[in-house]
Amino acid sequence: MMNNAKKSKLKFRKMKNNSIIKVTQILLENSKLGKSDINEIISFVIKREYSEIPFIPEYELSTKELNKIFKISKKVAKGKPLAYILGYKIFRSHKFLTNNRTLIPRIETEQLVDYVNGFIIDNPEKKFDVLDLCTGSGCVGISLYLENSNNIEKVVLSDISRFALKVANKNIIENKILDKVEIVRSNFMNVFLNKEQKFNILTCNPPYIDKNDANIDRDTVKYEPHLALFAKNNGLYFYEEIIKNIEKIIKVDQPFIVVLEIGWQQKNNLELLLNDKLGLKYNWIFNKDHFGNWRNLIITNREK
Ligand SMILES: C[S@@+](CC[C@H](N)C(=O)[O-])C[C@H]1O[C@@H](n2cnc3c(N)ncnc32)[C@H](O)[C@@H]1O
Structure with a gap:
């Protein structure tokens, strides 16, 4: 059986639209992550304030950013606390x-x-x-x-x-x-x-x-x-x-x-x-x- 993290990577690859809103939707459907965790990961990867993320839903993520988001999500899916990966917690x-x-x-x-x-x-x-x-x-x-x-x-x-x-x-x-x-x-x-x-x-x-x-x-x-x-x-x-x-x-x-x-x-x-x-x-x-x-x-x- 394919695990959720792998499935979401496949979906990432096929995506034409790399907007924050789309990626958030895919992660919500395919990973154990909640919305606030996803926003924290995105904020960390694109180096923007956490509070800004809900206001930039159309921001287009680069392939590099997408891969980084995927890599972090995979670690979290395996149980590693997000705060220890990012080094901080809001x-x-x-x-x-x-x-x-x-x-x-x-x-x-x-x-x-x-x-x-x-x-x-x-x-x-x-x-x-x-x-x-x-x-x-x-x-x-x-x-x-x-x-x-x-x-x-x-x-x-x-x-x-x-x-x-x-x-x-x-x-x-x-x-x-x-x-x-x-x-x-x-x-x-x-x-x-x-x-x-x-x-x-x-x-x-x-x-x-x-x-x-x-x-x-x-x-x-x-x-x-x-x-x-x-x-x-x-x-x-x-x-x-x-x-x-x-x-x-x-x-x-x-x-x-x-x-x-x-x-x-x-x-x-x-x-x-x-x-x-x-x-x-x-x-x-x-x-x-x-x-x-x-x-x-x-x-x-x-x-x-
Ligand atoms: C449940 S954590 C709370 C940490 C933080 N206040 C929070 O809410 O996120 C409990 C803390 O108590 C500390 N602790 C454990 N035994 C202690 C002791 N005998 N005296 C003082 N601090 C202790 C631990 O090092 C840990 O940082």
């Missing part, structure tokens, strides 16, 4: 460099930034200190600064992985925000707890997969760093640490927000933990992602 319309030592920024993680943006809009007069734990490429913390530079005093990005922090540092340099965003290598909160350094805003997308989880995607396990994926205590370890130490790391006497990404099956266990450790002291809510799965835990001050 997250909330910002471009983040990635490599195989960082988790690829996910669309569901973009919501973390939305919740913090809402909190900042509700407190327009204040300037906040932000800590982004388990920062990886830095996508969450850097997006927060880029979108709220007037209301953020400083962002600290932290991770245990030297390799991830190197990538985060490159992303800070690319965005020219070296004076406002700092990098701290730490085994989770240790450095901050020792320094007794506190923040108004804490974001964290920690590793949260239990090593025995049967639902995990095979390509994720094959290509992405295991340090970014798996956590002990049924995947709950990092949440337990934050909840236990919330008053040591957060300025709870001022407006604050803690926004965590969680695994879709972790809500019940986290509720037990929150009831046990925090009771009614703070507000906490769970929210779903765009796919309808429980995805975020948000902790804030109790309304007076």
